[in-house]
Amino acid sequence: MADLKHELSHVYWIGGSPCAGKTTLARKLVEQYDFTYYKCDDCYDDHMSRSDPENHPSMFKIRDLSWDEVWSVQFCSIPVEEQVEEVMTVYEEQFSLIVEDLLSLPKKSKILVEGAALLPDKVAPLLMDPKQAIWFVPAPEFQVNHFSKREWIDRILQKYDDPEKAFSNWMKRDMKFAEQISEQANRLSLKEVKVDGSHSIMQNFATIRSHFSLL
Numbered sequence: 001m002a003d004l005k006h007e008l009s010h011v012y013w014i015g016g017s018p019c020a021g022k023t024t025l026a027r028k029l030v031e032q033y034d035f036t037y038y039k040c041d042d043c044y045d046d047h048m049s050r051s052d053p054e055n056h057p058s059m060f061k062i063r064d065l066s067w068d069e070v071w072s073v074q075f076c077s078i079p080v081e082e083q084v085e086e087v088m089t090v091y092e093e094q095f096s097l098i099v100e101d102l103l104s105l106p107k108k109s110k111i112l113v114e115g116a117a118l119l120p121d122k123v124a125p126l127l128m129d130p131k132q133a134i135w136f137v138p139a140p141e142f143q144v145n146h147f148s149k150r151e152w153i154d155r156i157l158q159k160y161d162d163p164e165k166a167f168s169n170w171m172k173r174d175m176k177f178a179e180q181i182s183e184q185a186n187r188l189s190l191k192e193v194k195v196d197g198s199h200s201i202m203q204n205f206a207t208i209r210s211h212f213s214l215l
Helices: 002-007 022-032 040-050 057-062 067-077 080-104 120-126 140-147 153-157 163-187 201-211
Strands: 011-016 035-039 110-114 133-138 192-195
Touching: 002 120, 011 022, 011 120, 011 163, 022 035, 022 110, 022 201, 035 040, 035 080, 040 057, 040 080, 057 080, 080 110, 080 120, 080 163, 120 133, 120 163, 133 140, 133 163, 133 201, 140 163, 153 163, 163 192, 192 201
Parallel strands: 011 110, 011 133, 035 110, 133 192
Antiparallel strands: none
């Protein structure tokens, strides 16, 4: 693990629950600083194709399903607690593939990694310095309000017989996921920022720049 810490000492991590502004903040950092940007969501399909039943059983189980098929089962058929457990397990398995990707990238510049798949429990052992990582977690009300405004939400929800129930289960799942992220970050004494609308994007941007010692 010490070798991995050294190999990834040029990597900075932005994790957290959906709808907390992670992508917006990451893009602002990339615009102003010499970061190579690695967005976990953009690598999801590739990671699924690389999954195998021995090392990534949960990923392999859903690798041939579309997002709509995965969501259809989760939001309408599985209890919220089980949904969160499945999401956490998939992210735990995906993390090994994320690390593989990072090790293969050129080390000519610092790398900024961003995504919900960056669980504190998985990232912490790879940190040379806690200031390399930060997690953004939305307050429940903030999450529901901003998720409901996203243009693609209606396209997904209209596929269900009961869109309101599907959306409610979706939000409950992400709230539980946010709780798990907060618990892990706090237990490991890692930096967490609560996003509730009381601070602007630029204020959160100042927080992340200060935490990463980029000022």
